[in-house]
Amino acid sequence: MHSLDLFDRLSRILGRVVIRDATVDSQLAAxxxxxxxxxxxxxxTQPISGTVTANQGTPAAFANRWPxxxxxxxxxxxxxxxxxxxxxxxxxxxxxxxxLVTKAAGGVGVVHRCFGWFAGNELGxxxxxxxxxxxxxxxxxxxxxxxPLYVLSPVPIVIGTANTAMSVNVLNAGAAGEDxxxxxxxxxx
Numbered sequence: 618m619h620s621l622d623l624f625d626r627l628s629r630i631l632g633r634v635v636i637r638d639a640t641v642d643s644q645l646a647a648x649x650x651x652x653x654x655x656x657x658x659x660x661x662t663q664p665i666s667g668t669v670t671a672n673q674g675t676p677a678a679f680a681n682r683w684p685x686x687x688x689x690x691x692x693x694x695x696x697x698x699x700x701x702x703x704x705x706x707x708x709x710x711x712x713x714x715x716x717l718v719t720k721a722a723g724g725v726g727v728v729h730r731c732f733g734w735f736a737g738n739e740l741g742x743x744x745x746x747x748x749x750x751x752x753x754x755x756x757x758x759x760x761x762x763x764x765p766l767y768v769l770s771p772v773p774i775v776i777g778t779a780n781t782a783m784s785v786n787v788l789n790a791g792a793a794g795e796d797x798x799x800x801x802x803x804x805x806x
Contacts, residue, residue: 707797
């Protein structure tokens, strides 16, 4: 019989997982012809070492990708990817229009999609934060005095141009000694 005991962090047994046949409840998985776990339809005991053939069909076809239906993020018929944060070190007294954080161009055909960003400064002076696709301003929001900005969305807020960097920028120059921090949530497909 194949089973797995589950323990808590104090080594107390919590339960046991047993592999059973889906149609015959009394048939437990075992290393024998009668209880063989069917991985290729043969009912033969599978080797511990060697080759096991697995065929998922046409490589890279959308229908054959691993499902990610539980993700809260955007999914289209062309690509499935996971957004990731790009966070930069603080920028002191940024010049007008300066990037606080940048996701570099991803190469030919690669498009960045922005799902969120954050920005703030230690002195809290008001400024306008912009999301740029290369040099093109796509959207912007103000950060007020002492109020950091956080924006998140389950669908892309900005879809960039292929092979173009995406960045979080300030519109106005930061005051002397003022540190800005920023991050951008990007998916690249």
